[in-house]
């Protein structure tokens with residue numbers, strides 16, 4: 001690998017079959033204007049199905065937004081090992097199935113294995129979980145991931161911003177996700193400075 005690539009900060013992006021593929025697309029697009037970040041994407045089968053359904057986007061088109069793409073069955077991939085240094089991982093959107101797999105260290109595909117590695121290496125893991133209402137298993141799994149150091153980030157729209165378009169609301173949430181990795185996001189997030197301002 002060229003030394004210039006090795007110096008880039010690596011972020012693993014898992015895209016699973018929960019509703020909200022648009023969050024993943026916006027996040028990958030936003031990171032393209034940050035050349036210091038290198039994105040490693042894994043799209044699950046259900047994630048690909050959803051992107052097609054919600055955005056008419058193929059798996060190939062999604063993967064083209066990232067620097068590196070892996071098949072979800074490629075359990076021998078670099079990101080399946082803790083020795084491959086990354087700055088963390090975001091699963092966006094994150095299904096309740098993948099949440100369960102991560103919460104129980106089940107590692108049944110490359111997304112849940114990579115998340116397992118992130119937790120064992122004590123790196124940053126953010127799960128953009130999308131489901132409502134939640135059953136007790138969902139809540140317990142979220143608690144388990146939180147107890148292990150992961151961040152549960154349901155993409156709740158920031159209605160206090162008085163924005164009207166879906167794009168505005170999605171961009172704000174994506175900016176807040178990137179905040180958790182220290183990515184400069186002032187173009188996406190309108191920062192609250194108090195009611196009087």
Ligand SMILES: Cc1cc2nc3c(=O)[nH]c(=O)nc-3n(C[C@H](O)[C@H](O)[C@H](O)COP(=O)(O)O)c2cc1C
Nearest residue numbers: 016017018019044046047053095096097098130131
């Ligand atoms: C159109 C569509 C929307 C879905 N939305 C959700 C969702 O919002 N949250 C969720 O947990 N599962 C949702 N599912 C179900 C998941 O896709 C399913 O549980 C799948 O097995 C998840 O696999 P994955 O985590 O490997 O992607 C949806 C499925 C479809 C077809």
